[in-house]
Amino acid sequence: MMTKFLFLPFTIVIVAAGVSFTEGSQYPAIFNFGDSNSDTGAISAAFTIVHPPNGQNFLGALSGRYSDGRLIIDFITEELKLPYLDAYLNSVGANYRHGANFATGGSSILKGGYSPFHLAYQISQFIQFKLRTQILFNGTEQHFRSSIPRPEDFSRALYMFDIGQNDLSYGFQYSSEEQLRASLPNILSQFSQAVEQLYSEGARVFWIHNTGPIGCLPLNFLAYGKSKKGNVDANGCVISQNGIAHEFNLQLKNQVLQLRKKLPLAKLIYVDVYKAKYELVSNARKLGFVNPLEFCCGNYLGGYKISCGQNTTESGTVSDKTCKNPSEFLSWDGVHYSEEANLLIAKQILSGAFSDPPVTIRQACF
Template sequence: MDPLRLICVFGLLVLAQPRVVMDGTGLQKCGFQAIYNFGDSNSDTGAISAALSEVTSPNGETFFGHPSGRACDGRLIIDFIAERLKLPYLSAYLDSVGADFRHGANFATGGSSIRLGGYSPFHLGIQISQFIQFKARTTALYNQLSPSDPGKIPPFKSNLPRPADFSRAIYTFDIGQNDLAYGFQHTTEEQVRKSIPDILNQFAEAVHRLYEEEARIFWVHNTGPLGCLPYSYLYHNSNPGNLDQNRCVKSQNEIAQEFNRQLKNKVSSIR
């Protein structure tokens, strides 16, 4: 298996707006004014660091020059998406220091999964609930701070999302790998394979909840080659028959591929 095939594939789910351009160059032409992201450490821009345990050096050293709340030496894919759309990097919803939500918010938290349980309490259902509360509270506050005299607008209103932007934003997901990884560590691989439909049904429910909140455009990442993670190799190293030519765990990567196949079908079915 070529690991890059699992890393690089993405899906764009468009509900009720079929003219949206899907290629990277066309993203700018869509005119998105905000990004709302949900996920795990692959797209966490500071939530886990603010809420539970600080992300320390050497994370952040190659781009930001200091820890930036990301479990990464530089930028994440969500950062490059923001750059392409000419929007600021997303502030983490759980980080109250210096947050700016004018152009979106990031609900992703390191260790999160789609289903309840696993490595983090902030599973996808919690993240969606946080978004719904965020939307209701910021919309009410924004409307409350709309005086007839523009010169009297409070300075902090510029950090609030514009209510009209919620229906024109892009909603991104990068989540699911921890559902599989936690299963590999605590159950059998066959049980993990059988859990995929339930995981994806809960993912679809999250999309529907956002749709009810006016979300229409969704960018959905698939999962990566989990069998190539260091702990997967170390755990299975005593049985070389489980490893492929790249020293990755074949069976785990096959399940990751199956997850991606079913995810693609699920995305198509709820389009």
């Protein structure tokens, strides 16, 4: 089950949406924007360390990742033969020669929510990063050059997005479903503005993940679906939540189509992560996983979430009991996926089978 190699089918040339995609070129850098699904250490650097057993199979206490091991973005960098992305907020040991990660746990597209590092704030961090690295690269201190991108790398880099889940999560928690649905156009408009701002900074290749089946997260089933008869599907996923996630994705895809018309020099790849994740949930037992509604680390007792690594006691006993075999679980902590699940999802989306246009991640670059 612990397969760690990606074998992907490649096509030499694919022409879609009026854009020619060729195989063989390489990205000099990756710049990523998102939330905890692709955070490689920002939340840990900004606030408090992401405690073990998070990262137990990958860098341990230095991982900064909400998983037992690697995230989808880590498998993407491996496929592209680039170093793992350091978080922009890292202060020790970081090297940004091949890009930076602005994703932060809890982040949303809209301002507010769980984190101050919303998407517009991440974009402003990127703009500052770009300006400062160009000043350093053109300055007299030559030793900086080995740890920062070259000025020409910014226009040839891959710009990735994996954000939106927290806009929905926050909406489910603090508003009605009707209010959340009504807010989707504004959320997606803000997303488009972020892409346009990066385009004005020279970004040209965008790899955009839609949001996953939020109703299939075990903690959402426990909090919203378990007590509501008829509100879960055959896989135990909360139907109403997945319905809103589906609507979010339809509007996101429409925004991408509009951006293609508006930004003629850009290549925008829409990646259906929802479909990849839902298929994994549907086939979990066939693939050797336990019940997809179970999770490995953390707990949920009496309506109270006990986070992975949090030593909360119930009746004098430690409530957080990490499982012995995380690779048997799709969900690591009830919200985030295990390394094994992330690997299987990455294999699917990197192949181009879930992309519009249907290109591999390598074929998207210039």
